[in-house]
Amino acid sequence: MAELPLLSLLIALPALGAVALALLPAGAVGAIRWVALAAAGATFVVAVVVLAVFETGEAGFQLGEAQPWIPQWGIAYRLGVDGISLLLVLLTTLLMPLVVLAGWNQQHRTKGFFIALLAMEAAMVGVFLALDLILFYAFFEVMLVPMYALIGIWGGVARRYASIKFFLYTLIGGLLMLVAILYLYWAAGAVSFNYATLQAVALSETEQLWLFAALFVAFAVKVPLFPLHTWLPDAHTEAPTVGSVILAAVLLKIGGYGFLRYSLPLFPEATATLAPALLALGVVGVLIAYSSVSHLGFVILGAFALNGIGAAGSVVQMVNHGLSTGALFLLVGFLYDRTHSREISAYSGLLTATPVLGGLFLVTVLSSLALPGLNGFTGEFPILLGTFQSAPWAAVLAALGVVLTAIYLLWAYQRMFHGPVTGHAQGLSDLTGREIAVIAPLVVLMLGIGLYPEPLYERVNPSVQRVIAEYADVEAADTAPAAPPASRDDDTQGVGR
């Protein structure tokens, strides 16, 4: 089993699928769909195999692969998976077949559409698995192209503005990241872009701060963090349904993943210095911005709480947000397919008219507002708890977000699904079997993770502990005289007064 390059297969299958599609005639719509579904489905099967051979309890990278790529510059094709990337890869590969199914009836430029989807999948999986920083950067930038196409070609009326805004934001972040990576490379003696090598580089605090800032833009745009978030609503409004699903469910996770994988381990001192500012940005996101920005604000809080509870919670929150927001966008997409309207005020009484859609929508909304018993809570609660232990003010403010989320989600649900059946709801057909098949796995996972998130946590905990412990060592060396537990007590008492 170990001989099979499983991780490479995860990237190669969708990439080969895209190539195969390119060879098919554009008119063979049926074949195109089935090949796309087969490629995405096979990738998911491989991901499940990876899950099966993954050693739970191991903190480090597993199933490693390494091939020289551009040896004279120390660039290698280097892959590995740990608990953090495992979950995100599973999320990605689970969603892609569903996304293909959701876009099944795509009429306009069908071939290019599915090629973009599979290319997207290969690049996203690559981002999560890469352990060479140039390889990571390459996948990071490659991702841009199919997404730009998805919004720019298959998007709505203002798709050009939205796609260019998305492209520029991400590109600028990416370029700054490249500069930082190159700096690290030179600082390490220009021998390798290997993640482990670069992590061992000793940097002054000033260097760390600058490099952190450079990576920060790249990841903060992706999360997105306030105030770099305004490209997201435009992108979501204009993107086709599947584009929104990929964007919200996977792409945004790359920011959180980047912080946990790169910013925290590479620049621990800068992280410690900047954590309060990051927490503040996270809180602002939680409180004022759009639903996804708010949910991912929690991810930032958990990561920069700089303890095991918060960081593990933030990885689980990424998975949970992928499931619930993915489902929300899919459901809205099904509705849009029928009525071509996304205005909340255009709907009333949908729960009566389309009870299956209404019921599934409600479960998804409840998951999104972190109702205990569903998945959202199992990530948000540890995040808030962990944040409170290091920055009580941030946790208390973010906890208010719990109320706001309930207000806007229930408001929207009530407007659309309750009340008399009028307008678009009249004569609307309920979900088809294909549509239910797309949503059902997500809803089952929402319930399953809500009741029993242990399979996630037991894989994430060791890897996250490694990140946090490396960090905590530096911290302890840095602030040796001050006993951490005492200061923590002071913090909590501050809230008590």
Add this chain to the structure above:
Amino acid sequence: MMAVSALAQASIVTAPAGSPAAWAWLLPVVPALSAGVLLLGGRRLGRGAGWLAVAISAITLGMAGWLVTWLAARPPGQRRVTHTVADWISAGELEVGWAVLVDPLSAAMLLLVTGVGTLIHLYSIGYMAGDERFSRFFGYLNLFLAAMLVLVLGESLLVLFVGWELVGLCSYLLIGFWFDERPNASAAKKAFVVNRVGDVGFLVAMFVVFGAVGSLSLTQVLPAADTVAGGLVVAVGVLLLLGATGKSAQIPLYVWLPDAMAGPTPVSALIHAATMVTAGVYLVARMSPWYAQVPGVGMLVAAIGAATALVAALIACAQLDLKRILAYSTISQLGYMFMAVGVGAYGAGVFHLLTHGFFKALLFLAAGAVMHAMGEHTDIRVMGGLARAMPVTAVTAGLATLAIAGFPLTAGFFSKERILAATADTDGGAALLVVGLIAAALTAFYMARWFWLIFMGRPRWGRGAAPIPADAGRSTAPPPPRDLHPHEAGWTMAVPLVLLAVGSAAGGLLTVGAEHGLLAQWLAPSVVAFESSAHLIGHGLLQAIAITLALAGLAAGAWRYRAGPVATSPASAPVVGFARDAFRVDALLRAAVVTPGRWLAEGAVWVDTHVIDGAVNGAARLTRGLAQGGRQLQTGLVRGYALAVLVGAVVVLVLLARTNLTAAVFGALGAP
């Protein structure tokens, strides 16, 4: 300061394998599975859906009975047992399991929830017959039962919180059960959101507890109370109180409960009277070791309870809707329970919780029967004389009215008297006692008004219909039809009424026996009672005063409304109108919270689109502007370029010459 002696709680032990406590986790699981079946495929079962739900509820009652019998057979010191079923969340140092805590306190709640729950399930078969979403209703009811059992059995604050939130969800679903009407859906949303405000308090309390104790498991948290710094205990006490005021509809978060009457009446009886709304009382009792450390916070709990009891009773006196009167009454009675647990009289508080569960559930079920008979009409001014048509309902409701009013020897008499006596035995409890007595008199008055206008006097419907007195009443519903023939409902609705009437009448038996009554003795291993040396007034005298006030209130209410509704005199109209509008608290909230909140949201959108995106698009425009300018220069004429190069060179040279940089620059060039 109150003299506190923290009586040690019994320690918590692991349930013996194979014992009923090791199976207690099935209590919530069984109705949860049934709810799943009913919600996914209940339509196919037809009326059987209702009977399945009733059977499941009865099974949980049987299981609870088995469990409590087993518990009672153990020595008092070993009546607190836990059982862990599985891990739930293990994030870093946070470890929470799916675990149950069975002890005398949870046992008392178990019997109430499954007992009253089963009766109301049965009642609903008749009440909801013919509703197009019949099976969904029973799915929700079973789900509620499961959630409430999670709340009661949870061994950690977090699992308790799961139940706490899920009962809130069921409340939301059932208040908005007839969601085709927008007001019902709005009431549901209001209930959920207001409760979430309280939940923030609960959440932050858990963060503080975890920071101080390192665990959320009650097995660890409860005994740790006296090792935690005082300031933190105060914080936890106040924060949990905030959560409790939400769920139990106390000041300042009571505003959702009157609107919650939009739900079907069995829901009002089960969730919004007998069980869910008592969760706040349960929470305070559950955390008694922490409250025992900080009697000042306990007094805050009691003061909020007393204020709520009085305010809600005043509002209830002026309401016209038969369910809203009961809703304010519930708020008021929950206030009594808060008074009790606030002064550390957990036995009295839980006793009133149980008796109230009987008589208030009964009152609501009777109200439901009346509404059915009156064609869903709810204005008590157009009722009257229904006792003749509905004798069973009238007699049982009459018993419940006497019980809630504190008529001697009814259940409510004993439980309310215990609470008043407890405040009388508390240092600084005089104000609580006086408020409690006033509210007791008001309770008797408004319940007599309720009963009299509905069941007694002459019919004011059908052929007896007369214009409604022109006082400050807005009647929203049309008058009942003229050809109304009210009659008793079927046996499924009558049996619960009768059984609850028995409980309302005989519930006082729980108080016989030991010093503070059987129930207090039973609860002793679960709670840490305060002891106080105060004795403001002799108990005999207090009892005499309480009886006098109850009888006076009943008599006044019956006398004033003997001939039907009374027109408000011009002098008192503003006061009555104010009370009828519930002191205009909703309008105040709208002005003080909702509207500014909307402004804030709109402001945030403005900042997003104008400031942030303004900067982004501005940068784009600036770039384009610069590019436009730059393009002008690119003329393609070589002469122009040559001129520009010349001018540039001259400028550079002049600059270099004028500053002393020349040497530096050339030096740098010369020495690479």
